[in-house]
Structures are given as structure tokens and as C-alpha cells.
Amino acid sequence: MKDGSMTDVHSHLIWGVDDGSRSLDISLEMIRMSVAQGVGRIVCTPHYSEQFHGYNKAQALEKFEQLKAAVGDECELYLGQEIFGSEGMLQKLADGELLTMGGQNYVLIEFYPWESVYNIQRMVREVEMLSYHPILAHIERYEALSDEKKVMELMEQGAYMQINCSDICGHLFDRTAAYCKRLLESGLVHFLGTDMHDTKHRAPKVKAALKWMNSNLDDEYVAEICSLNADKMLRGERI
Ligand SMILES: [Fe+2]
Numbered sequence: 001m002k003d004g005s006m007t008d009v010h011s012h013l014i015w016g017v018d019d020g021s022r023s024l025d026i027s028l029e030m031i032r033m034s035v036a037q038g039v040g041r042i043v044c045t046p047h048y049s050e051q052f053h054g055y056n057k058a059q060a061l062e063k064f065e066q067l068k069a070a071v072g073d074e075c076e077l078y079l080g081q082e083i084f085g086s087e088g089m090l091q092k093l094a095d096g097e098l099l100t101m102g103g104q105n106y107v108l109i110e111f112y113p114w115e116s117v118y119n120i121q122r123m124v125r126e127v128e129m130l131s132y133h134p135i136l137a138h139i140e141r142y143e144a145l146s147d148e149k150k151v152m153e154l155m156e157q158g159a160y161m162q163i164n165c166s167d168i169c170g171h172l173f174d175r176t177a178a179y180c181k182r183l184l185e186s187g188l189v190h191f192l193g194t195d196m197h198d199t200k201h202r203a204p205k206v207k208a209a210l211k212w213m214n215s216n217l218d219d220e221y222v223a224e225i226c227s228l229n230a231d232k233m234l235r236g237e238r239i
Contacts, residue, residue, distance in 0.1 A: 004038075004226075004227075005226075006041075006192060006210065007040070007043070007191075007226065007227045008192065008204070009043045009108065009191045009192065009193050009230060010043070010045050010138070010164070010195045011043065011194055011204075012045070012047070012082075013042065013196070014027075014060050015027050017046045017047075017056070017063070018046045018052065019197060024063075024070060026198065027067055028067075028071065030196050030198070030199055030203070033203060034194065034196070037207040037210070038206060039075065039204065041075065041230065042077055043078045045101075045193075046060050046081060046082065046099075047082050047084065048081050048082065048084065050086055057097065057099065060081075064079045078102040080099055080100060081099035082108050082109075082110055082137055083107055083109050084109075084110055085120070085123045090130065093127070093130055093132065094130050100132065101233055104233060104234060105131060105132050107132045107135065108135045108162065109127065109135065110137040113141045114143055116144055120136070120145070120154065121154065124136075124154060124157050124158065128157075133158065133233075134158070134159050134160065135159070135162050136154065137162050137193070137195075138162060138163060138193070138195060139162065140179055140180050148183065160239065162190065162191040163180050163183060163184075163189050164194065164195045165193065165204075165205060165210075166195070166205040166209070168184070168208075168209040168212060169208040184213065184217055185217070190229050190239060192226065
């Protein structure tokens with residue numbers, strides 16, 4: 001991984017297992033597009049939800065190995081999962097059936113955009129009781145977390161926060177972009193992701209976000225959210 005490059009902790013590159021990439025070639029193109037914008041390391045996070053009955057862990061592991069072999073040194077790849085927060089997933093997590101971030105004790109969790117803060121807090125507590133550190137995926141999407149105080153409370157509870165790079169730079173009156181920038185300026189973000197699904201509609205978009213962050217945020221903080229926090233996560237160390 002090149003010095004100063006970004007780690008994308010949220011991506012859908014494992015083809016044919018969720019609504020992300022549809023072939024190895026598309027995944028390779030998505031990786032090329034990412035590398036060209038300054039990404040040096042990617043965690044592949046296929047969806048796990050109780051609603052996707054066809055999920056197969058062995059298939060995800062096999063395709064991840066194929067992808068890694070095809071990419072070579074171009075980009076460092078790790079495997080994780082985007083886990084939909086539900087009661088049933090807790091048992092699956094406890095049984096070791098779900099994929100953790102790079103095989104370490106961090107898990108990426110998503111919720112419905114309308115999920116209550118009470119349920120998010122409860123899920124964070126339950127995941128921690130299983131000895132995992134929860135990373136909340138694209139927190140800019142949740143109505144309940146549109147109040148920065150709630151984000152801070154969850155951080156105090158031990159949760160880590162991820163936002164999508166594509167949401168940081170919107171148009172002039174884009175409320176989501178304004179909120180992402182406020183979160184970044186307040187130091188309430190730990191990880192960045194592209195949440196890329198394909199090469200067109202949900203392609204990797206990091207260039208504008210990196211430019212904005214490098215011009216508006218402290219260098220040390222940018223280094224933390226771009227790669228230093230991910231270094232710790234992938235070594236299983238506490239951030
Ligand atoms: Fe995602």
C-alpha cells in the first residue's frame with residue numbers, strides 16, 4: 001500500500017453474492033478506478049442480512065481469494081462484511097458464521113435509515129457483549145443520528161463511525177454533504193468507505209472528498225481516518 005493512500009472499509013466487490021459487482025472483471029475495474037483516485041487498501045464487505053437467504057460464506061471466501069490473486073500488488077485487499085443489525089445476526093455472530101473486518105474483532109453494521117436510536121444503542125451494546133467493536137456503516141443515512149450528540153453518545157459507548165466518501169461532496173444545498181462535513185470537522189468520523197457497488201451508478205468516488213478533507217481538516221486527523229485507524233483495526237488493536 002502506497003504512503004498516504006486511503007483505506008476504503010466499505011465495498012461490494014465480491015461478485016454474485018449481493019447487489020454489488022456482477023463479475024470478476026467489473027470488480028477489477030472498480031479497483032482500478034479506486035486506485036486511480038488514491039485508494040491503496042480495500043475491505044470487501046458483502047451484505048449479510050437475514051432477508052438474503054442465498055448467502056454463502058464459503059462462496060464469499062473463495063471469490064475473495066480469486067479476486068486477491070487477480071489484483072496482485074495493485075491494491076491490498078481484506079475481507080469483512082456489512083451486517084444488517086437484527087436479533088438473528090447476533091446469534092450468527094456469536095457462532096462465528098459472519099465475516100469480521102480482516103478477521104479481526106471489528107464488525108461493520110448497518111441499519112434501516114429510520115431505525116430508532118434506542119435500537120442502535122441496544123445493538124451496539126449486544127455486539128460489544130460478544131467482544132466485537134461495532135463500526136456503524138454510513139451514519140449520515142440514519143435519521144436518529146442526525147443529531148451529533150447522539151453520535152457522541154454512541155462513540156462513548158464504544159462504537160466507531162464510518163461515512164461514505166460520495167456523501168461528503170454534494171451540491172451547494174445538499175444537507176447530507178453539509179452534515180458529513182460537520183461530522184468531519186467535529187472529529188466524529190473514524191473510517192471512510194466508498195460503498196461501491198458497480199462502475200457506473202454506485203462507482204467509487206473518493207477524489208473530491210479527499211480534496212475537500214485535505215484542504216479543510218487537520219493533516220493528522222485526515223491520516224487517521226484515511227489509514228491509521230484502519231491499520232489498528234486490521235491488527236486487531238483498539239483505536
Ligand atoms: Fe454497503
